[in-house]
Every structure is written in C-alpha cells, then in structure tokens.
Amino acid sequence: MPKSRTFPRGVPVGRWFLLLATAGITGMLGGCGHKPPRRGPTVISFWEPYGGASKARLQKVIDEFEHLHPNIHIAVSYAANNLTSSQKLFLAIAGGVPPDVTVVDGQQASEWAARGALDNITGPVRQAGISGKDFWTPRWKESVFAGRVYALPWGADPNFALAWNKKLFRQAGLNPNDPPRTMAQLDRDIRRLTVIGPEGRIIRMGLIPWEYGSANSLFTWAYAFGGNFYDPPRGNHLIGRVTINNPRNIEALRWMAHYAKRYGISHVAAFQSNFIGVAANPFYTGQVAMTLLYIEQDSLIRRYAPTLDYGVSFIPAGPHGHYPTGWLGGWSLAIPKGSKVTPAAFEFIRWMCASPAGTLAYGKDMAMFPAYRKSPYYQTIRNNKHLMVFYRIVSQSTHARSLMPVQGYLMELLHRAGQQVFYNHRSARRELDKINRLVKERLAEVVRRARNRLERRR
Amino acid sequence: MKHFRPTSPFHRWPVGVAFCLPLIAGLAMFTAFPVGMSLYYSLCSYPIFSPPRLIGLRNYQELAGDPRFWLSVWNTFYYAMVAVPLGMVVGLLLALLLNLKIKGLAFYRTLFFLPTVVPLVASCVLWNQILNPQQGLINEFLRFLGLPAAWLPGWLTSVTWSKPALILMSLWGCGGGMVLYLAALQDVPQELYEAAALDGARAWHRLRHVALPMISPVLLFTLIMGLIGAVQIFAQAFIMTNGGPADSTLFYSLKLFNTAFTEYRLGYASAMAWVMFVLILLATLGVMKLSNRFVYYHS
Numbered sequence: 001m002p003k004s005r006t007f008p009r010g011v012p013v014g015r016w017f018l019l020l021a022t023a024g025i026t027g028m029l030g031g032c033g034h035k036p037p038r039r040g041p042t043v044i045s046f047w048e049p050y051g052g053a054s055k056a057r058l059q060k061v062i063d064e065f066e067h068l069h070p071n072i073h074i075a076v077s078y079a080a081n082n083l084t085s086s087q088k089l090f091l092a093i094a095g096g097v098p099p100d101v102t103v104v105d106g107q108q109a110s111e112w113a114a115r116g117a118l119d120n121i122t123g124p125v126r127q128a129g130i131s132g133k134d135f136w137t138p139r140w141k142e143s144v145f146a147g148r149v150y151a152l153p154w155g156a157d158p159n160f161a162l163a164w165n166k167k168l169f170r171q172a173g174l175n176p177n178d179p180p181r182t183m184a185q186l187d188r189d190i191r192r193l194t195v196i197g198p199e200g201r202i203i204r205m206g207l208i209p210w211e212y213g214s215a216n217s218l219f220t221w222a223y224a225f226g227g228n229f230y231d232p233p234r235g236n237h238l239i240g241r242v243t244i245n246n247p248r249n250i251e252a253l254r255w256m257a258h259y260a261k262r263y264g265i266s267h268v269a270a271f272q273s274n275f276i277g278v279a280a281n282p283f284y285t286g287q288v289a290m291t292l293l294y295i296e297q298d299s300l301i302r303r304y305a306p307t308l309d310y311g312v313s314f315i316p317a318g319p320h321g322h323y324p325t326g327w328l329g330g331w332s333l334a335i336p337k338g339s340k341v342t343p344a345a346f347e348f349i350r351w352m353c354a355s356p357a358g359t360l361a362y363g364k365d366m367a368m369f370p371a372y373r374k375s376p377y378y379q380t381i382r383n384n385k386h387l388m389v390f391y392r393i394v395s396q397s398t399h400a401r402s403l404m405p406v407q408g409y410l411m412e413l414l415h416r417a418g419q420q421v422f423y424n425h426r427s428a429r430r431e432l433d434k435i436n437r438l439v440k441e442r443l444a445e446v447v448r449r450a451r452n453r454l455e456r457r458r
Numbered sequence: 459m460k461h462f463r464p465t466s467p468f469h470r471w472p473v474g475v476a477f478c479l480p481l482i483a484g485l486a487m488f489t490a491f492p493v494g495m496s497l498y499y500s501l502c503s504y505p506i507f508s509p510p511r512l513i514g515l516r517n518y519q520e521l522a523g524d525p526r527f528w529l530s531v532w533n534t535f536y537y538a539m540v541a542v543p544l545g546m547v548v549g550l551l552l553a554l555l556l557n558l559k560i561k562g563l564a565f566y567r568t569l570f571f572l573p574t575v576v577p578l579v580a581s582c583v584l585w586n587q588i589l590n591p592q593q594g595l596i597n598e599f600l601r602f603l604g605l606p607a608a609w610l611p612g613w614l615t616s617v618t619w620s621k622p623a624l625i626l627m628s629l630w631g632c633g634g635g636m637v638l639y640l641a642a643l644q645d646v647p648q649e650l651y652e653a654a655a656l657d658g659a660r661a662w663h664r665l666r667h668v669a670l671p672m673i674s675p676v677l678l679f680t681l682i683m684g685l686i687g688a689v690q691i692f693a694q695a696f697i698m699t700n701g702g703p704a705d706s707t708l709f710y711s712l713k714l715f716n717t718a719f720t721e722y723r724l725g726y727a728s729a730m731a732w733v734m735f736v737l738i739l740l741a742t743l744g745v746m747k748l749s750n751r752f753v754y755y756h757s
Binding site: 083084085086087090093094115116117198199200201265266269270271273274276337408409412416419420422423424446449453 | 505506507508586587590591592593606607608612614615616617700702703704705715716718719720721722
C-alpha cells in the first residue's frame with residue numbers, strides 16, 4: 001500500500017492544507033474588522049429618494065458641495081421615502097444602523113420626530129445662527145416639534161398654480177386671457193371645456209378635481225374654500241385643535257364629489273388610466289384643459305410640450321377662501337436617531353438648506369424652489385412670468401398640509417374618505433367626522449409617548 | 459493493517475450536526491427567531507421606533523372589532539376561492555391540450571409556460587394596459603364582439619370589477635400548474651387508458667375515471683400551494699391598485715403592510731400575521747382532511 005505524502009513530522013498534506021486554509025480565512029476575517037488609520041475626507045452617508053434625471057441633478061448639487069468642502073465626501077444611496085415606502089429607513093433606524101443624513105418628507109418631519117426617529121438639532125441650528133425667519137414659515141413649522149428643531153427645510157413646493165390651455169379656451173368660446181378666479185367661474189369653465197363622446201366616453205376633461213389623489217386634492221380645495229385642518233398648539237401644549245370636519249372642508253369634499261357623480265368616477269378613472277408616464281400628461285396633450293400645476297412641471301412642459309399655448313395663474317377661491325391661495329410641501333433634511341450629529345453631517349445639511357450657494361444650486365440645478373427665503377435663487381427668476389406666480393404662492397401661503405405629528409395616518413384616512421365618498425356615495429360630513437375622531441385619538445397616543453420620552457431624557 | 463470498523467451512528471452525530479450547523483444557524487437566526495419574535499410582538503404595543511410594551515391579547519381583541527380587517531379577510535377569501543380553482547381548471551385544460559400528439563407541441567408548451575417567468579412587476583405594468591377600460595386589449599376585444607359600451611367592465615377602475623380583474627390576471631400564471639399536470643398526465647400508465655377503452659370508456663370517462671384519479675396527488679399539491687399563494691396576494695394590489703378603488707382590493711397582506719409601515723403599528727401587524735398563519739394552517743388541514751376522499755395514491 002503506497003504511503004501518503006507527508007510533510008516533516010508525519011502530518012499528511014491534506015491536513016496541512018486544511019490548517020493553512022483555516023489560518024488564511026481567519027486572517028482575512030480578522031482583516032475585515034481592522035480599521036486602518038483614517039486618511040482622506042470624512043464620509044457622510046446620505047439617503048435620498050430621487051431616481052432618473054432628478055438623481056443626476058441632485059448629484060450636481062452634491063458635486064458642488066464636495067468641491068467647496070474637499071474634506072467631506074457624500075456617499076449617496078437611494079432609499080424610497082414616502083408615506084408607505086420608508087421601511088428601509090425605518091428598519092435601519094430601528095436596527096441602529098441609520099445613515100448620517102436622510103431626506104424627510106416635510107409633512108412627516110414632526111411625526112418622525114414625535115416618534116423618536118430623528119435627532120434633535122436645535123443646538124447646532126442655533127450655533128449656526130439659523131432661525132425660523134430664514135425659511136418660508138409653513139416649511140419651518142413642519143420641522144419643529146415640542147419647541148425643538150428636528151430637520152431643516154430644503155425645498156418649498158408651492159402647491160398649486162392653475163394652468164389653462166389657451167387654445168382650448170378659445171375653442172370653447174372662453175377668453176384665453178381670463179382664467180377663473182372664483183369657484184363659480186371655475187364650475188362654468190369646467191362644464192364648457194369638458195367633452196363627452198358617444199356612449200358617455202370622456203374625450204376631454206375641463207379639470208380633474210382629485211388629480212393628485214383624494215388627500216392632496218382635499219387639502220388644496222379645502223384651503224381654497226377657506227377651510228382648516230388643525231390649529232397648532234400654543235405655549236407649552238403639544239396638542240392643538242383638530243378641525244378636520246370644518247364646514248369648509250366638508251364643502252370642498254362635496255364639491256369634488258359633485259364632479260365624481262356628474263361625470264362618473266369610474267369613467268374619469270378609466271380616462272385617467274390612459275395616461276402613463278410624465279410625457280403623456282393629459283394637460284400636455286390637450287386632453288385636460290386646466291390642471292393644478294406643481295413647480296417642476298413648468299420645465300417639464302418646456303421639454304415635453306414646447307408648443308403648448310398655456311397660461312399660469314392662481315387657483316380660484318371660494319367665497320370664504322383667500323385669493324391667491326395654496327399650501328407648501330417639500331423635502332427636508334434630517335439626522336436620523338442613532339446617528340451622531342457630527343460637524344460634517346450638520347455642515348452638509350446647513351449648506352444644502354440654509355446657505356446662499358447651496359440653495360442657489362438647488363434652485364438652478366433641480367428646478368425647485370428652496371425653502372430658504374433669502375436664497376439668491378429668487379433673484380434669478382424675476383423675469384419668469386410663470387415662476388413669479390409660484391413665487392407669490394410661496395411667499396404668501398400660510399399653510400402646510402397640516403402640522404399634526406400624525407400626518408401619514410391623516411393622509412391615509414383622507415385618501416380612504418375620498419374613495420368612499422366618490423365611489424360609494426358616502427356622506428362627506430360623516431366621513432370627515434369619523435376621521436376627526438380617529439385622528440384625535442391617534443394624536444393623543446403619539447403625543448403621550450413623545451412626552452414620556454422627552455421627560456425621560458430630561 | 460487495521461480493518462475498517464464503522465463507528466456507531468450515535469458516536470458520529472456531532473460530525474453530522476457540525477456539517478448541518480450553517481443551515482441550522484441560518485434557519486434559527488433568519489426564520490425561527492423572527493417567527494418567535496413576531497409572536498411576542500403580537501402581544502405588544504410596538505410603534506417601531508420605541509421599545510415594545512406588553513399589552514396581552516389586546517391586539518387580537520382589536521382585530522375582532524376592526525371592520526377593515528374583516529373587509530380584507532373577505533376580499534382575500536373572495537380572491538382565493540375564485541382564483542385558485544379557476545387557475546387549476548385552466549391549467550389542467552391546457553395540460554390536457556398539450557398532452558395531445560400535435561405538431562409544434564414544444565413550442566406551445568414553452569409559449570404557455572413563458573408568462574410564469576415574467577417578473578411580477580413587469581406583469582403588473584403589462585396588465586394595467588391590458589385591463590385599461592378605454593384602450594385595453596380586453597375591452598377592445600369585447601367591443602369588437604359588439605358588446606355595448608355601457609356593458610364594458612371598468613376593471614381596475616370599478617369597485618365591482620377590480621377583484622375579477624386581478625383574478626383574470628392570475629390566470630396569466632397558470633403555466634406553472636400546467637407543467638406539473640402535464641408531467642403527471644404523462645406518468646399515467648398507457649395500459650390503464652387502453653383497458654378503459656376496451657371496456658367502452660369514452661374520452662370523458664377516461665379523463666374522469668382514469669386520468670383525474672391518477673393525477674389527484676398533484677391536484678392536491680397545487681391546490682394547497684395555490685391557496686397559500688392566494689391568501690398572501692400582495693404585489694398586484696400594492697402596485698396596481700393600492701387597495702382601491704374604495705378598498706375593493708384591500709387584501710390581507712396589503713392591510714398588514716400598511717398597518718406596519720404607514721401606521722407604524724408593528725404589534726398589531728404581527729397579530730395580523732399570526733391570524734393569517736392560523737387561517738392558512740386551518741385551510742391546509744381542512745383540505746388535507748378532505749383529500750382522503752378524492753386523492754388516490756397509486757403507489
């Protein structure tokens with residue numbers, strides 16, 4: 001029988017191989033944990049929700065930051081971030097491995113703060129000389145909970161302007177230079193501009209009142225009717241007065257429901273389902289005569305419908321509403337709980353949200369309005385007639401959606417209420433009464449937990 | 459030279475366990491532990507960013523009185539009760555057709571199986587177009603057949619038609635079952651058919667009394683797997699309808715997801731997950747019990 005080959009001391013080759021492999025793997029694993037002395041720039045991980053062309057535009061802004069701050073590198077990662085798809089961030093925070101900086105939907109900043117998902121940045125904000133006066137007021141208010149600052153407002157979306165197709169106005173015998181200013185005029189124009197084909201099929205809509213979903217649309221029209229959703233708390237109180245069943249809000253929902261019934265909600269939904277993708281927006285193609293315009297759309301129309309003859313003005317207001325009216329949305333930047341508020345991370349947030357250079361880059365590269373009211377970007381749009389309409393909305397608006405720290409829940413409930421009223425003909429009053437009660441209960445629960453946590457920290 | 463002496467299995471078990479350890483550790487860490495924790499969380503109030511707090515059976519009590527929970531149960535039950543049997547029947551019919559000796563058989567088999575490998579998100583985008591009430595393929599076809607516009611289904615834009623629309627879409631994936639039925643049909647001994655034919659059995663009788671009993675274990679398997687899959691339907695509703703219109707496609711898993719990540723109530727969502735587990739378990743046990751009557755294990 002041939003003897004197996006051995007190294008000195010009689011150990012078989014196979015065993016030597018195993019030993020060496022084990023030692024090698026152990027060494028490699030050991031190497032993973034070894035931290036080499038840090039050289040080069042400080043790395044800040046930044047989670048953002050942009051994709052496609054917007055991502056490339058955001059990268060331009062970040063490139064500028066890095067150019068001005070050679071000792072900081074921003075590692076950008078995509079993380080879906082909206083009312084229903086923020087689980088990547090939530091799990092990272094709950095698991096104790098959050099990014100250094102994250103984008104937060106402004107309407108949810110106080111909610112996430114109340115739930116303990118964001119770090120308090122009041123100290124660094126004060127040290128940097130930043131205050132609420134630097135921002136458009138509704139956007140700043142969204143970033144504050146219990147007197148503490150948890151985020152800096154980044155963008156300010158003036159929602160919405162009214163855009164109208166002048167050619168279709170002419171065809172319908174309406175004055176193309178006279179957009180509706182009152183709800184009565186709007187109703188008249190919608191009726192004249194809507195075209196129903198044989199068999200009830202919708203050929204063209206004058207306006208789709210719930211174009212951006214029931215919740216966002218209800219905020220828009222409720223404020224146009226003079227409504228209100230919440231009186232924020234005063235003094236040391238953490239809970240304000242919930243007014244979701246305000247009579248003007250009910251009136252607005254009934255007005256929307258009237259069109260759902262008049263043209264048939266299923267017919268309108270079928271009509272809407274024909275338009276998929278940004279380029280196929282029915283306003284660009286002349287299948288909707290009036291639309292509620294968000295700020296980014298002005299540049300989108302230039303790209304996808306350069307020959308469209310359209311005007312931009314303010315949305316009409318009801319007898320109890322203010323003209324011009326609107327509310328502000330927009331992203332904010334925050335430091336998630338579990339991540340240290342390092343000077344580099346705060347400097348990134350400060351530069352992006354509250355510096356002339358950062359906000360100018362945001363406005364120019366991303367075609368959005370900065371929340372920083374002193375931004376030099378606003379000097380660059382003086383001659384742009386359409387953008388000046390948005391500027392008036394952003395500078396005069398006193399509303400965000402609502403300032404309740406249960407905003408995600410409220411949006412979900414308003415969405416459901418809209419669907420029940422439009423499809424199942426439920427009473428608008430009863431639905432909003434129900435939401436008022438549910439939101440009050442949830443608000444009390446969230447604030448109670450937040451208060452306990454704040455007291456424990458003290 | 460020593461003779462080889464096998465050691466007793468009892469003596470060698472540590473070696474076996476050592477080899478299985480990576481799998482056992484993975485299973486324990488990523489399956490058993492989360493399952494156990496979800497049971498614990500179901501007894502807690504757990505608003506995701508704060509530590510869980512034990513509240514006993516309160517989540518389960520709240521579920522019993524939550525009308526949207528029962529609505530989601532009804533929607534899911536409706537979907538499962540129609541989509542699963544229908545999918546099985548269509549899959550079986552296709553398998554019977556493809557079991558015939560016709561030209562281009564391999565091509566047809568591939569063709570019908572192909573939709574099964576299309577990613578779900580791509581399928582949803584495609585079916586959104588097919589189900590479009592104004593310009594979609596199905597309604598265009600119905601219009602071509604002369605159906606009046608008032609009778610055309612609104613599919614995903616209608617409260618009445620949204621669930622049937624998703625059931626119709628589920629048939630797109632019946633190729634998976636078809637392949638299993640086809641394999642089972644080809645496994646049926648030819649002499650059984652011949653014997654039945656000699657006794658005067660026609661095609662229908664041969665199918666009813668020979669083929670179906672012989673492939674009944676596969677039918678049982680697809681029924682159970684289909685039920686489990688249907689009860690967990692999520693992606694189609696999440697991508698195409700978000701539970702609408704007016705909650706008509708609010709399925710159980712979608713409600714569970716929204717509870718966890720929109721309402722931040724992980725405890726309540728965990729309780730829902732456990733109720734779903736028990737429902738699936740009961741349904742499976744019920745089907746297994748009934749299977750004694752209609753499944754024939756010829757081996």
